[in-house]
Amino acid sequence: MVQESFLALREHNCFFQDLVRIKGKDFLTPVSRILIGNPGCTYKYLNTRLFTVPWPTESYDIKFCSPQIYDACKALMRLNDYLHIETVQALQGQNLLENKEIKDTAVIDRKQSFAASPTEQESVSKDQSSVCVSEDDRSLKNRTSYNLTLLNYMDPLQMLYLKQEPYFGMGSMAVSWHHDENLVARSAVAVYSYSCEDSSVQESNEQELKGRDPAVWHVGLKVAWDIETPGLAVPLHQGDIYLMLDDLNMTHQHCVLAGLSPRFSSTHRVADCSRGTLEYILGQCELALQNLQSDSDSMALSLKSLEAAVVKQVEEIHNEVEFEWLRQFWFQGKRYLKCTDWWLKPMAKLEEFWRKMEIMTSLVLSEVRKEQQIEEQRNETISCFLPLLKERQKLRKEWTARCQSDAAESLPEDQRPECHPFWTDDDECNMPLPYDLEEVIAYLQNLVQWIE
Ligand SMILES: O=C(O)CCC(=O)C(=O)O
Numbered sequence: 195m196v197q198e199s200f201l202a203l204r205e206h207n208c209f210f211q212d213l214v215r216i217k218g219k220d221f222l223t224p225v226s227r228i229l230i231g232n233p234g235c236t237y238k239y240l241n242t243r244l245f246t247v248p249w250p251t252e253s254y255d256i257k258f259c260s261p262q263i264y265d266a267c268k269a270l271m272r273l274n275d276y277l278h279i280e281t282v283q284a285l286q287g288q289n290l291l292e293n294k295e296i297k298d299t300a301v302i303d304r305k306q307s308f309a310a311s312p313t314e315q316e317s318v319s320k321d322q323s324s325v326c327v328s329e330d331d332r333s334l335k336n337r338t339s340y341n342l343t344l345l346n347y348m349d350p351l352q353m354l355y356l357k358q359e360p361y362f363g364m365g366s367m368a369v370s371w372h373h374d375e376n377l378v379a380r381s382a383v384a385v386y387s388y389s390c391e392d393s394s395v396q397e398s399n400e401q402e403l404k405g406r407d408p409a410v411w412h413v414g415l416k417v418a419w420d421i422e423t424p425g426l427a428v429p430l431h432q433g434d435i436y437l438m439l440d441d442l443n444m445t446h447q448h449c450v451l452a453g454l455s456p457r458f459s460s461t462h463r464v465a466d467c468s469r470g471t472l473e474y475i476l477g478q479c480e481l482a483l484q485n486l487q488s489d490s491d492s493m494a495l496s497l498k499s500l501e502a503a504v505v506k507q508v509e510e511i512h513n514e515v516e517f518e519w520l521r522q523f524w525f526q527g528k529r530y531l532k533c534t535d536w537w538l539k540p541m542a543k544l545e546e547f548w549r550k551m552e553i554m555t556s557l558v559l560s561e562v563r564k565e566q567q568i569e570e571q572r573n574e575t576i577s578c579f580l581p582l583l584k585e586r587q588k589l590r591k592e593w594t595a596r597c598q599s600d601a602a603e604s605l606p607e608d609q610r611p612e613c614h615p616f617w618t619d620d621d622e623c624n625m626p627l628p629y630d631l632e633e634v635i636a637y638l639q640n641l642v643q644w645i646e
């Protein structure tokens with residue numbers, strides 16, 4: 195079912211190369227991806243926030259663009275449940291064995307793991323429950339409850355150029371050496387690998403090979419900050435899974451070494467969602483908007499408090515919703531619409547809140563402009579307000595540039611980044627402040643200097 199799901203998602207063009215940003219440069223990832231997981235959840239990697247295509251979750255009304263996409267998301271959710279159980283058992287097995295040699299990684303043979311009948315599995319977990327104190331249980335749960343999966347797809351024959359593994363001569367890489375980001379500390383990662391091997395791809399004769407077989411996909415593993423200790427290349431065949439347990443992702447880096455056939459993988463993770471869910475950002479927006487009031491007669495808007503700490507908090511949230519949510523989302527073009535319209539409504543809501551925050555910023559400005567303000571108070575307001583406006587200006591410039599990079603412009607129309615929200619002075623969009631904040635910043639800077 196999972197393999198069919200991969201093929202169905204490819205059929206519906208749901209995989210996309212990400213336009214990531216590394217050290218100020220823009221790159222298109224060689225692998226194409228799609229994020230599936232808990233509704234409202236996001237996953238950020240290489241300055242790119244991916245938004246989950248929600249898997250069918252009780253009490254959520256989710257519309258999918260086709261029944262096959264629904265089936266695929268459902269199958270991946272079931273794979274997620276299965277891998278969760280598999281991971282808990284692997285961790286428990288470790289604690290019992292206390293065998294440091296096999297502590298870090300468990301490559302599970304699929305035949306072996308399917309062999310255990312439900313009753314066998316049950317008795318295993320019962321035996322182990324006696325050695326677990328509740329604190330351990332909680333931590334075990336926190337570190338294995340995968341909330342999303344990032345799916346990868348690549349057909350090596352379609353790639354003109356793949357980077358060569360630089361340290362150990364491991365050949366072509368689909369994904370370079372890295373640590374997985376944005377995960378709950380010491381949480382596990384489970385990967386299901388499906389390479390579409392067929393008779394046209396011949397595995398090489400073992401004796402003839404010096405290193406790893408270039409026809410076969412592998413996961414590479416190396417000690418972090420170390421290129422002396424030899425790296426490890428673990429072959430992955432159709433339907434294999436592997437787990438990265440405990441602190442393996444911190445102490446080691448991994449990479450994906452390309453074989454010759456097209457290959458999918460589903461990488462299940464416990465994303466650190468503390469600032470990454472829709473629920474969280476909606477809560478933040480509501481908090482910020484508490485400082486906005488409207489006169490019941492005139493409907494005129496004003497700020498409840500001009501206290502520096504309050505202004506600072508509101509402007510921080512303003513930046514967060516603009517750069518971590520709205521721009522991230524629209525930067526990825528219309529890709530999410532391929533699978534579901536789930537994110538459109540929340541994005542419209544967030545934009546509505548953000549518009550109100552633009553008004554709030556303009557209200558702070560008009561207060562500061564009033565001459566009768568006590569200097570000391572005005573100074574304090576500006577000193578916490580100005581850095582956040584500068585940050586906003588810097589990030590707006592960065593996002594405008596990101597949307598106009600060569601890589602961005604090379605993308606097909608329906609995937610092209612959208613610089614949104616964007617407006618010019620002559621747009622009739624009723625924005626209270628300009629998009630370009632340069633003059634506003636210069637004015638404030640001038641005021642501060644004057645006071646000093
Ligand atoms: O495809 C795999 O086996 C792993 C991919 C990976 O490392 C990642 O997506 O972070």
Ligand SMILES: [Fe+2]
Nearest residue numbers: 372373374448
């Ligand atoms: Fe990874």
